Amino acid sequence: MGELEVEKHVKYILLVEKRKDDFESVVMEHLRMNGAYWGLTTLDLLGKLETVDTEEVVSWVMKCQHESGGFGGNVGHDPHLLYTLSSVQVLALFDKINVLDTDRVSNYIAGLQNDDGSFSGDMWGEVDTRFSYIAICCLSLLHHLDKINVEKAVKYIVSCKNLDGGFGCTPGGESHAGQVFCCVGALSITGSLHHIDKDLLGWWLCERQVKSGGLNGRPEKLPDVCYSWWVLSSLIMIDRVHWIDKEKLVKFILDCQDKENGGISDRPDDAVDVYHTYFGVAGLSLLEYPGLKAIDPAYALPVDVVNRIFFGR
Amino acid sequence: MHGRPRKAPTPEEENASSLKATKLRSLQSQFLQNHHSKNYTKEALEISAKLLESNPEFYTAWNYRKLAVEHNLKQSETGTDPDSIESIIDEELRVAESALRRNFKSYGAWYHRKWVLRKGHTSTDRELQLLEAFQKRDARNFHAWNYRRFIAALMDRSDAEELLYTTDMINKNFSNYSAWHNRSVLLSHLLEKRAQGFFPKEKVLTDEYDLVHQALFTDPDDQSGWFYHLWLLDQTVKVETPLLISSWPANGVDLNVSSDSFPLILYFSEAVEGVNSSTISVESAWDANKDLFWRPLSANNSGSAQAWVAHLDFPNEKPESLKSFPVKVSLGHSQGIVSSNGFHYAHPSCFEFTVCVRPQNKEHDPRQSIEMISWRDENFHVNETHFQVSSDPIKYFDQLKIDENSEPTGSKWHLKTIANEIALFRELLSEINCKIGKLTLARLLTAHDAMMPYTKSPDAYEMIHFEEVLELYSNLMKLDPAHSRYYKDEYSLVLFQQVASSRESLLKHCFLYGGSTGSSINNYICLRLNNLSLSRIGSVQKLLWVQMLDLSHNELQSIEGLEAMQLLSCLNLSNNKLGSFTALEPLRLLKSLKVLDISYNEIGAHSVDTRRYLCSSPLSHTAGSDWNFDEFAVSGVKVTNYWEAFSIFKGLNLTQLDIVGNAIPDEKFKLFLFRLLPSLKWLDGEELH
């Protein structure tokens, strides 16, 4: 089994940050804020966040904020919860949440809660449990969870629970590891994990591990590095991560590295991207791979960052 | 980002890519300009359509088109725009469709289509056809399935009709988890409504078993049918209304207590809320016990728990009169106790016991008389005769008497169905050695056994399948090593059931503690479940009487369940796999705990804390608002670094703690512990002064 190519991944991430002209970068332009979060969190987990110019990042993030308080995926793009969470997370990495008018951001998020407790992603009304997670996670990081009706929010999430113990996008939606993470994460942050049948969900999640050691996101699907995060973090939050073979998973993730140019891909020998590089490294952190900073399974930020926010300095 | 091969692009490819990038970039900037200047002309709309057709994920462009639709609809309503409403809507459907053809996993494109259809003005007839095309391409696309549910609701299609669609999909290909999933959703609705053709439930479930057997037996390695079968099993055996399954004191106990207060514990078949002095009536000679305060025994603040406790007070007025007083507890006579699924406790029941308050020796300072408890083998004795005395709590271990009058949970149909399934899976296993067959058989046998206590009299109560189930799980550990610790956990639960299944099996693990003479702990009965490779705790409802428990030399990484054992005063958890202080959360609720051994565990050895969100803390907004670290400050230490230990120990009154052999090297931590636990007299075998 190979080792984690820390230096090469750092180089790769810094390169992607700068690259703006190839087709891939143009196609991804609308979610550059997510990209920033993935890249910068990876750097922090690898212990290399100091290579980044804090002021440059903070001022760019703030340029993406709208009057409403929400953030867009890039300068000039519409505000949406997806990018608002990434913005807050990026600022948290640099201990710069204080540059925000947290009231205004929180009001934007709270304003997207619907009568049934669910959340819309933006003013256009698409509802999804992903947005419930984002709203709850973000408000908690900003210490403003009291701005929403938490009880209703939890009730809506629980209404998306399925026979297999997992969760879908909306009531009746099929369980999907990404969605499971969102719902388990939201229930964790609101102290509501008692709504989960940990054994039932734990079994569904641990059966995501396939022969190669990788994890898939739904039954009878191919394994993919990004599920290392979605599945592992969920298993950790419900204390069932010992139900999978961690060594095999470490090997699968390491096998997905581009050992020449850095970066991690979805499966061995596929093209790498920042998204999978982040989920690979974060997955290894959850697997206690030596030399990596620990990441918090619910807030998806390094543990020291989360502890700083909730336990002070 | 998915499924693209990793290879360096050729110069030609690089050229082509940069050409495409330039084109797309120009479209994007033109579009953003139009968006910011609120330009909704035909030409501007055309640019956004082109952009979305080549990059359906460009969400701002969908937003722009929605703004344009609203703008243009308003125009056409006021008659200044020649475009009819219909053509505006049609154009949106066209753009969404061609974007979906480009990328049928695009959230934005699917949602745009929904948004347009919700406006009305158009027929939904074409939607099912379109869906069929997409579902043919990918029968598992969850966007398409979600959209299907949306359309079915919009078109008012019945659940029964949609159920037929899932039957078709499943018959085409058993390996369609999405179809099985949707089937479970629809069938749940239909069963709940008792829709025509879906009643009685027994008949429906029997047909479903037949269907899923075909899938399971065609390809036992395919997971699609597994979870559906497990759901059917759950539908078959689950008792909808919550039941009281045990209590402390148990029905019929003559209890001798030396203190003037003791816990009354109720243990339900599932987590319930609404246990309070109006739903539980307690009749005793003392008024003080009328308005009892009931506390849920769970880590969170949910107000729901499987076990509940209240403390009964018996003023020790006349110590010389050793009179027994009857206590009667009844519940279920008024509504209010509700399970998480919304079912009410519906079996009015009651139990009775007597209490005799013995005079206390209060002559000296309790701290003076505290002796160190030693868990060494030589201090534990087998003493059969002692266990015969009338105060023997184990004598009453079988608390199932409570349910004597209630309906049996297993009807003939239930038992027959489970027996059928057992026979079928045994047959499968005689032909092939497969994991899901073994696991299902183990679950079926466990389900079968769980139904037995209600159909047999307590005396004949005998679980016949323990050995077979244990054998199956040991087998599975070898057959499927990647999940071996799942099977190990299940194995432990069965082992607990076996130990707690009868008085005889329990007695094998009961010993008298006899350390040095004069200790108040002397003659405690200790339940010793050490050295059994247990990885988790179960059957706690049968162990509520335990005061002294030895779980050392196991593989426990969680002690979930112990919180119900309110009588525990001495607990040995040494030489296990507890990975953090947060794993000790259940102890926070054990107010009578005095002696705790957590030496030689893995506390502090892990960077990942798997109990971080299962314990109360500021991270989950379940605790912390009243935490005052300052009171326990130790100079030169960030006490907040010890929040986990703080949260566990601050409410305990331990006199003895063994903590050596964990990854807690800090001497300052010990100073912190002393402040936190002023009652502590022994730490790691050394007396404190």
Ligand SMILES: [Zn+2]
């Ligand atoms: Zn992926």
